[in-house]
Amino acid sequence: MKCRKCGKKAVINMRQHKLALCEEDFLAWFTKQTLHTIQRDSLFEADAKILVAVSGGKDSLALWDVLTGLDYSCDGLYIGLGIDDGQAYSDRSCAYAQKFAGERNLHLITVDVERAQGASIPEAARFTPRGAGKPCSLCGLTRRHIMNRVALEGGYDVLVTGHNMDDEAATLMGNTMNWLVGYLESQAPMLPEKRGFIRKAKPFHRFYERETAAYAFLREIEYIQQECPYSVDAKSIYYKNILNQIETDRPGAKQGFYLSFLQAKDQITFNHHKERATLDQTCVTCGQPTRGGTQCAFCSTWERVQTRKEAIG
Numbered sequence: 134m135k136c137r138k139c140g141k142k143a144v145i146n147m148r149q150h151k152l153a154l155c156e157e158d159f160l161a162w163f164t165k166q167t168l169h170t171i172q173r174d175s176l177f178e179a180d181a182k183i184l185v186a187v188s189g190g191k192d193s194l195a196l197w198d199v200l201t202g203l204d205y206s207c208d209g210l211y212i213g214l215g216i217d218d219g220q221a222y223s224d225r226s227c228a229y230a231q232k233f234a235g236e237r238n239l240h241l242i243t244v245d246v247e248r249a250q251g252a253s254i255p256e257a258a259r260f261t262p263r264g265a266g267k268p269c270s271l272c273g274l275t276r277r278h279i280m281n282r283v284a285l286e287g288g289y290d291v292l293v294t295g296h297n298m299d300d301e302a303a304t305l306m307g308n309t310m311n312w313l314v315g316y317l318e319s320q321a322p323m324l325p326e327k328r329g330f331i332r333k334a335k336p337f338h339r340f341y342e343r344e345t346a347a348y349a350f351l352r353e354i355e356y357i358q359q360e361c362p363y364s365v366d367a368k369s370i371y372y373k374n375i376l377n378q379i380e381t382d383r384p385g386a387k388q389g390f391y392l393s394f395l396q397a398k399d400q401i402t403f404n405h406h407k408e409r410a411t412l413d414q415t416c417v418t419c420g421q422p423t424r425g426g427t428q429c430a431f432c433s434t435w436e437r438v439q440t441r442k443e444a445i446g
């Protein structure tokens with residue numbers, strides 16, 4: 134197959150775009166499309182101070198690479214979860230993030246959960262109902278809290294994540310299958326800043342995962358290829374597989390499902406928020422917004438972890 138732009142040998146064929154490109158033209162296209170998405174979806178301004186949530190995986194490192202190449206001002210944030218599956222998953226992820234930043238002279242902020250909170254995510258999960266069975270709920274709560282705190286304290290304008298369209302379409306499918314109206318309402322490429330919350334944006338939300346993977350490969354970005362051991366059997370992987378099966382038969386179906394949702398969302402009125410409690414209180418421990426009570430979910434959860442850990446000795 135030949136590159137549609139220059140006629141050289143194509144390295145990727147994006148069937149949903151009916152577009153095959155060679156290495157050089159794909160890298161240029163990918164960078165241009167990222168900029169186009171940032172501008173079209175009003176994700177952030179050209180002079181924004183950006184914090185990139187970095188996991189050590191391909192998407193987040195590719196995102197940091199593209200944004201840096203586009204001359205955006207960005208630092209990285211890596212959160213060490215303390216996950217050791219016998220292959221030192223967290224340590225190796227951290228090493229990839231540090232290597233990437235070191236080789237490009239970029240600033241990487243590292244927060245180690247165990248050092249900051251007194252227990253790793255898997256250990257803490259054993260002490261909390263949120264972690265019963267799997268640590269993912271506690272992990273999500275903790276990462277969201279730390280990302281928000283670091284971004285606000287550092288004076289950043291926006292926190293960006295490497296979510297791609299496969300992630301977003303799988304999330305959409307899960308939310309639709311269960312009619313999680315609140316999550317459907319809040320699923321968006323950009324969540325504006327509001328009291329106590331940093332703006333969040335997903336500049337890769339229009340790319341398929343194979344495109345971000347191709348970019349990382351062609352740019353020779355070294356990243357952790359292993360998935361988090363707790364993601365095995367995750368619902369999101371199940372939905373991704375189903376969507377990819379549909380995509381094989383009907384190229385563009387995944388893109389149509391997700392982008393049509395974003396368009397339809399503008400015409401849908403969500404009424405459930407009338408009953409939903411708003412985040413109008415302030416946590417007495419950390420100062421972040423909370424729905425009620427004196428502490429936010431992060432502080433109350435981790436306080437319980439520390440109490441139970443001390444009790445056990």
Ligand code: SF4
Nearest residue numbers: 268269272361363364
């Ligand atoms: Fe955290 Fe791993 Fe679960 Fe993802 S799969 S939420 S990284 S524990």
Ligand code: ZN
Nearest residue numbers: 416419429432
């Ligand atoms: Zn708090």
